[in-house]
Every structure is written in structure tokens, then in C-alpha cells.
Amino acid sequence: MLTSISNSAITHYPAMQRSLTPSLASLPTWLPPEIRELIEKQLDVADWQNFFKALAIVTRNGESIDSPALKVHLLKQKVPIDYQYDVARSDKSLQIFALNQLKILWKSGQLDQVVEKPALFDLLKLVGGPALFRFLQDRIEEDAELERKLLSWVERSKTEEVQTIAANALMLLVKADVDMSGQDFKGIRVPGADLSGGQFDQAEFEGADLSHVNFRRARLRGANLQRAELTGVNFGELPNICQTAPKICQ
Structure with missing residues (x-):
């Protein structure tokens, strides 16, 4: 059964990231900002796509989960804006999730209201x-x-x-x-x-x-x-x- 997205879903999630080995994911905490910036400039789209896949691996009570809302949160928080478009489009689950949200609104006769839902519309702009x-x-x-x-x-x-x-x-x-x-x-x-x-x-x-x-x-x-x-x-x-x-x- 499809469930609709809420604006709060993007910023609240009861999940915990799995520990990652020293990599891009650890740059924000153990490198000075200027060093991190220099490293990021050397990365291409494929690097950021792999980085995002690693960030999107989360656990809840030791079990692997796949949360579109959490993925959007991580994408906007951790991936530079210049790469967000391409990275989002590499994740099929985000595209499927966004399409399902549109179908929910259509079935309820409220598809026009998508423009009034900031969280959902941000997702549409990202995954397109x-x-x-x-x-x-x-x-x-x-x-x-x-x-x-x-x-x-x-x-x-x-x-x-x-x-x-x-x-x-x-x-x-x-x-x-x-x-x-x-x-x-x-x-x-x-x-x-x-x-x-x-x-x-x-x-x-x-x-x-x-x-x-x-x-x-x-x-x-x-x-x-x-x-x-x-x-x-x-x-x-x-x-x-x-x-x-x-x-x-x-």
C-alpha cells in the first residue's frame, strides 16, 4: 500500500548509520574544512554516487533498511549541490518513491497540490x-x-x-x-x-x-x-x- 510523504519525513528519521571505514563519509569530522574542500574538488559524479550509496546504508536493530526520506536528507546534507541532481537520478528507489507519491495524489484528486508540498516538490526536482x-x-x-x-x-x-x-x-x-x-x-x-x-x-x-x-x-x-x-x-x-x-x- 502506498503511503504519502510528509514534510517532516525529510528531517526526522529514527535510524542510525552503520559505521564506515575512513572514507568520504568521515571527511566532515576528521579533516579541516579547507582540506575537505580540496579533496571534494577532485571527485567526479561516480565518486559522489558511490559515496551516497555508502551513506544510504542504514541499520535499525541490526537490520538493513531502505528509507527514501532518509536518503533525501543525506543527499541534501552531505552531497554538494552541484552533484545532487546526478546522484539522485542514479538511485532508482527514489524515482519509484516519487512516482508513487504522485499516484497517491492523483487517486485522491489532489495532484495539483503537489506544488504546495515543499518536501515532495524538492524530491521531484531532484529525481525528475x-x-x-x-x-x-x-x-x-x-x-x-x-x-x-x-x-x-x-x-x-x-x-x-x-x-x-x-x-x-x-x-x-x-x-x-x-x-x-x-x-x-x-x-x-x-x-x-x-x-x-x-x-x-x-x-x-x-x-x-x-x-x-x-x-x-x-x-x-x-x-x-x-x-x-x-x-x-x-x-x-x-x-x-x-x-x-x-x-x-x-
């Missing part, structure tokens, strides 16, 4: 992947009301303090491959949203807060970004952006 986003795409195609509910959060961000939820909602729509071309997004506030790969041709972003938004590989041909807040925006290949959406570069 085709299976998760295909599930969202199928549900949105099946239920037009779901797309409307998610877009309503984006609209509300123009006048209400719901920026984080709005950013989450727009990210889900993009990852579910919903075409946002021609949408009126004037004045929306979605700072930090991951909109990479999104379809925003001819979209109106005038006066929008797009600070620190990820627009890598996004389609922005003819998009209007006049007077938009673009601090820290990642457009990927800026020269190409200047050709397809010249108003960005003015």
Missing part, C-alpha cells in the same frame, strides 16, 4: 526523469482542469505572495511538455523556476520577475521580456537568444 514527467503529461492531457489549476497559481503570482508555488506550477507544466507559446505572463513572479526546454514563443513576459530562472534550451522566439527582472537568468546560448528574441538583448 522521463517516467515522472510522462506521468504528469498523461494526467494533464487526461484532465484539462489540472492544467487550469496549475496555471491559476502562475496568474495569482501577479498580485499574491505565492511566488514559490507559482514557480513550481510553471515548472511542472513545462516538464509535462505543455506548450506555453503566446501565453499572457505579464507581471508574473516566478523567481528561480526551472523552465529549461519550455516552449514560450511569442509569450508576453513584460514586467515579470524572472530572476534566476533557468531558460536553457527554451524556445523564446518573439517573446516579450521588456522591463522583466532578468537578474541571474540562465539563457544558455545568449547569441542564439539575441537572434530569436532580440528584445532580451536590448
Whole structure:
């Protein structure tokens, strides 16, 4: 039977880590921070994946367990942010767990509420992947009301303090491959949203807060970004952006 995730599940867990031999796991306690930093810089993705697997081995009364909530906690606490994305995607159990959480919300008619659950949404951003986003795409195609509910959060961000939820909602729509071309997004506030790969041709972003938004590989041909807040925006290949959406570069 599926059980839903709670925000507290990420930070509370009655488990104890198994003792590890001197390795990456022991660096935080017996090496000065500057030495640990130098060592971490020499590690690649495979090293951090192996490190994470070692951390995820936990015991309870001497028996081995596999706790997705604990894994997320360890991942965010022990693995540098630059590697969290790749490490999370190497753990199939986290992907399965996240997909099951979405299925629970769908069965209860509350899938749109995923954007309001910080712990679950952080997990989705970490593990992502085709299976998760295909599930969202199928549900949105099946239920037009779901797309409307998610877009309503984006609209509300123009006048209400719901920026984080709005950013989450727009990210889900993009990852579910919903075409946002021609949408009126004037004045929306979605700072930090991951909109990479999104379809925003001819979209109106005038006066929008797009600070620190990820627009890598996004389609922005003819998009209007006049007077938009673009601090820290990642457009990927800026020269190409200047050709397809010249108003960005003015």
C-alpha cells in the first residue's frame, strides 16, 4: 500500500548509520574544512554516487533498511549541490518513491497540490526523469482542469505572495511538455523556476520577475521580456537568444 510523504519525513528519521571505514563519509569530522574542500574538488559524479550509496546504508536493530526520506536528507546534507541532481537520478528507489507519491495524489484528486508540498516538490526536482514527467503529461492531457489549476497559481503570482508555488506550477507544466507559446505572463513572479526546454514563443513576459530562472534550451522566439527582472537568468546560448528574441538583448 502506498503511503504519502510528509514534510517532516525529510528531517526526522529514527535510524542510525552503520559505521564506515575512513572514507568520504568521515571527511566532515576528521579533516579541516579547507582540506575537505580540496579533496571534494577532485571527485567526479561516480565518486559522489558511490559515496551516497555508502551513506544510504542504514541499520535499525541490526537490520538493513531502505528509507527514501532518509536518503533525501543525506543527499541534501552531505552531497554538494552541484552533484545532487546526478546522484539522485542514479538511485532508482527514489524515482519509484516519487512516482508513487504522485499516484497517491492523483487517486485522491489532489495532484495539483503537489506544488504546495515543499518536501515532495524538492524530491521531484531532484529525481525528475522521463517516467515522472510522462506521468504528469498523461494526467494533464487526461484532465484539462489540472492544467487550469496549475496555471491559476502562475496568474495569482501577479498580485499574491505565492511566488514559490507559482514557480513550481510553471515548472511542472513545462516538464509535462505543455506548450506555453503566446501565453499572457505579464507581471508574473516566478523567481528561480526551472523552465529549461519550455516552449514560450511569442509569450508576453513584460514586467515579470524572472530572476534566476533557468531558460536553457527554451524556445523564446518573439517573446516579450521588456522591463522583466532578468537578474541571474540562465539563457544558455545568449547569441542564439539575441537572434530569436532580440528584445532580451536590448
